[in-house]
Amino acid sequence: MSQLNESIPRPGADRTSRLPASVTRLISALLPPFTALLIAAVVGDILILSFGQSPADVFVLLIEGTWGNAYGLGQVIYKATTLTFTGLSVALALRAGLFNIGAEGQLAMGGFCAAVVGLLLPAGTPAVLAVPLCLAGAAIGGASVASVPGVLKARFGASEVIVTIMVNFITLALLNWLIATKLNVAESLHTPEIHAGAVPRLSSVVDSFAGSAANFVLVVALAAAGYAAWYLFRTRAGYDLRAVGLQPEAAEYGGVKVGRVWLRAMLLAGAMAGLGGTNYVLGYKQYYEEGFAAGAGFLGIAVALVGRNHPFGVVIAALLFATLSQGGLAVNAVVPKQMVDVLTAVVIIAVATSVPEVQRLLKSVRGGGK
Amino acid sequence: MIVLAFLVQTLRIAIPYLFAAAGGVLSERSGVIALTLEGWMLTGAFTAVIGTHYTGSPWVGLVCGVAGGVLAALLHAVACIRYRADQVVVGIAINLLAVGITRFFLRLAFDSSSNSPRVAGFDFVQTGPGGQGTGVLASLANPLVPLGVLSLVFVWWLLYRTPFGLRLRAVGEKPEAAASLGVGVNRVRWIAVLGAGALASMGGAYLALEQHQFTDSMTAGRGFIALAAVIFGKWEPKRVAVACLLFAAAETLQIQLQGLQLIPSQFVEMIPYILTIVAVAGVVGRATPPSALGKVSE
Numbered sequence: 066m067s068q069l070n071e072s073i074p075r076p077g078a079d080r081t082s083r084l085p086a087s088v089t090r091l092i093s094a095l096l097p098p099f100t101a102l103l104i105a106a107v108v109g110d111i112l113i114l115s116f117g118q119s120p121a122d123v124f125v126l127l128i129e130g131t132w133g134n135a136y137g138l139g140q141v142i143y144k145a146t147t148l149t150f151t152g153l154s155v156a157l158a159l160r161a162g163l164f165n166i167g168a169e170g171q172l173a174m175g176g177f178c179a180a181v182v183g184l185l186l187p188a189g190t191p192a193v194l195a196v197p198l199c200l201a202g203a204a205i206g207g208a209s210v211a212s213v214p215g216v217l218k219a220r221f222g223a224s225e226v227i228v229t230i231m232v233n234f235i236t237l238a239l240l241n242w243l244i245a246t247k248l249n250v251a252e253s254l255h256t257p258e259i260h261a262g263a264v265p266r267l268s269s270v271v272d273s274f275a276g277s278a279a280n281f282v283l284v285v286a287l288a289a290a291g292y293a294a295w296y297l298f299r300t301r302a303g304y305d306l307r308a309v310g311l312q313p314e315a316a317e318y319g320g321v322k323v324g325r326v327w328l329r330a331m332l333l334a335g336a337m338a339g340l341g342g343t344n345y346v347l348g349y350k351q352y353y354e355e356g357f358a359a360g361a362g363f364l365g366i367a368v369a370l371v372g373r374n375h376p377f378g379v380v381i382a383a384l385l386f387a388t389l390s391q392g393g394l395a396v397n398a399v400v401p402k403q404m405v406d407v408l409t410a411v412v413i414i415a416v417a418t419s420v421p422e423v424q425r426l427l428k429s430v431r432g433g434g435k
Numbered sequence: 436m437i438v439l440a441f442l443v444q445t446l447r448i449a450i451p452y453l454f455a456a457a458g459g460v461l462s463e464r465s466g467v468i469a470l471t472l473e474g475w476m477l478t479g480a481f482t483a484v485i486g487t488h489y490t491g492s493p494w495v496g497l498v499c500g501v502a503g504g505v506l507a508a509l510l511h512a513v514a515c516i517r518y519r520a521d522q523v524v525v526g527i528a529i530n531l532l533a534v535g536i537t538r539f540f541l542r543l544a545f546d547s548s549s550n551s552p553r554v555a556g557f558d559f560v561q562t563g564p565g566g567q568g569t570g571v572l573a574s575l576a577n578p579l580v581p582l583g584v585l586s587l588v589f590v591w592w593l594l595y596r597t598p599f600g601l602r603l604r605a606v607g608e609k610p611e612a613a614a615s616l617g618v619g620v621n622r623v624r625w626i627a628v629l630g631a632g633a634l635a636s637m638g639g640a641y642l643a644l645e646q647h648q649f650t651d652s653m654t655a656g657r658g659f660i661a662l663a664a665v666i667f668g669k670w671e672p673k674r675v676a677v678a679c680l681l682f683a684a685a686e687t688l689q690i691q692l693q694g695l696q697l698i699p700s701q702f703v704e705m706i707p708y709i710l711t712i713v714a715v716a717g718v719v720g721r722a723t724p725p726s727a728l729g730k731v732s733e
Contacts, residue, residue, distance in 0.1 A: 221716045242701035245699075401538065404539055406538070411532070417521050420520070
């Protein structure tokens with residue numbers, strides 16, 4: 066698990082290094098994602114050829130359907146917004162040495178709570194009041210789901226990997242029950258439309274985005290990334306969090322209450338994933354619908370991995386995976402859109418595989434030592 | 436009669452869990468996290484249907500199913516053992532890969548995004564029109580049923596009655612100590628992971644051949660229930676078998692009582708997951724994983 070945390074060169078290693086530390090850091094950050102993209106491109110070629118199509122044509126189609134027109138770009142931005150939140154969620158927890166596989170359930174609960182707040186508020190509540198309340202509801206919803214693995218980890222040392230997986234299933238079953246029996250519009254699996262708290266779409270300002278789901282929750286996502294970067298690298302609490310992630314025992318000796326940091330990291334991660342639900346509920350549909358998360362929580366793991374657990378890296382990685390996801394729809398008429406699911410998985414496996422390999426490579430480049 | 440029907444249905448539901456959990460125990464006791472059970476099952480289900488479809492023989496299908504599962508396990512082993520990639524990340528990615536790749540090839544082979552055509556199964560007892568069996572026991576006339584029951588017995592025998600099992604347990608608990616005694620740590624893990632892939636894929640093949648077709652994402656979380664059984668059963672084959680049967684019995688009860696609507700089905704679904712959380716939190720008798728689980732050895 067430690068290999069996922071950004072490698073910080075040991076002080077002693079710098080002196081013997083033939084490459085400047087900044088160069089090795091850049092290589093170790095950039096080489097794995099690029100290798101992964103290359104491998105994914107090759108696998109993509111094979112899949113496209115197996116369907117009897119020309120890879121070049123399909124890739125051109127994929128780019129044209131995403132970055133080539135305003136609607137496609139809007140959809141990419143919309144998908145990247147959710148992925149930024151779930152990516153930040155996974156990255157923040159990983160910085161504390163915790164694996165948050167529960168972003169999927171936290172995302173769903175966040176969306177659900179945003180919808181409930183939006184339904185409870187009277188119609189005509191001014192947006193300045195309603196939107197922050199819905200956002201707070203989403204964050205609290207996500208954090209409350211994450212509190213289960215957080216408390217169990219801090220109190221009993223229970224494996225957060227296992228607990229987050231199990232809590233995902235429990236949360237989704239609970240939400241299914243609530244939607245199926247209590248809150249749905251007849252003959253549907255979604256809640257009624259919220260009375261207040263809707264966030265306008267980007268197309269209300271820029272006409273050419275018309276039809277795409279991109280909305281101003283995007284601003285919240287970017288602010289969340291900025292906050293995460295500030296929190297991690299500019300605050301005492303963030304320093305403690307990173308220290309616990311690198312060496313929990315050493316942090317404990319340094320006077321950090323490790324259990325408390327773990328719990329705080331999980332709550333923060335849950336709040337981030339929960340906020341992701343507002344992109345769909347407040348910005349797009351104005352209701353909660355069963356299954357809206359659709360794997361975006363699990364994709365957060367890929368986003369954090371490729372973004373190397375850095376908040377700004379997460380934003381870029383979110384754009385990459387959003388492009389793949391939207392690109393699948395763009396090429397669906399020619400090759401099955403499931404091709405991009407395969408490519409996404411290939412990227413994750415290739416990055417996870419090449420990160421330790423690149424680090425070993427860099428170690429051997431450094432003179433001296435073994 | 437009702438009791439018999441209940442027991443038979445419990446066993447039928449338990450078979451895929453038993454197969455996958457046997458694989459889970461094998462893999463995790465060697466120190467490799469088995470988050471991939473779901474993906475291996477799904478791959479096995481798909482390749483089993485492909486094999487049966489093109490040859491008409493469920494036996495060939497079963498062999499293809501196992502081959503598919505072993506292939507998926509091979510990818511896991513290369514990434515996690517050869518290249519020491521993070522097992523949790525790769526495990527989740529392989530689950531995504533299995534969903535994506537089976538959907539892709541479903542479109543390629545059958546031009547459908549939801550299901551394959553009907554294929555043969557292990558039908559030794561002729562079923563009546565409408566697919567209803569002539570008796571509850573007819574559904575058990577399937578070679579995969581005894582194999583499934585025996586899968587955890589086999590893993591128990593392997594772990595506790597063979598030299599290889601001793602080495603495997605040592606590798607999962609104290610890899611350095613095992614290595615210093617000349618045990619090839621990575622070789623043992625390779626065998627364990629490939630074996631786990633083969634076992635889990637038989638669970639997938641059973642599902643697909645019993646339903647006579649492959650449907651999109653048909654394993655529907657069963658690999659994770661099997662993982663829950665492994666953890667709830669504290670990585671001990673006997674306890675894991677009991678956990679599988681317990682989870683299957685809860686499911687059967689829910690299906691049989693559906694008409695009465697005593698408890699919503701969603702709450703019954705939660706039972707395995709809640710029990711597993713209680714087990715890892717250690718409220719009553721803590722579940723402690725093999726100590727080298729998820730750790731790579733240099």
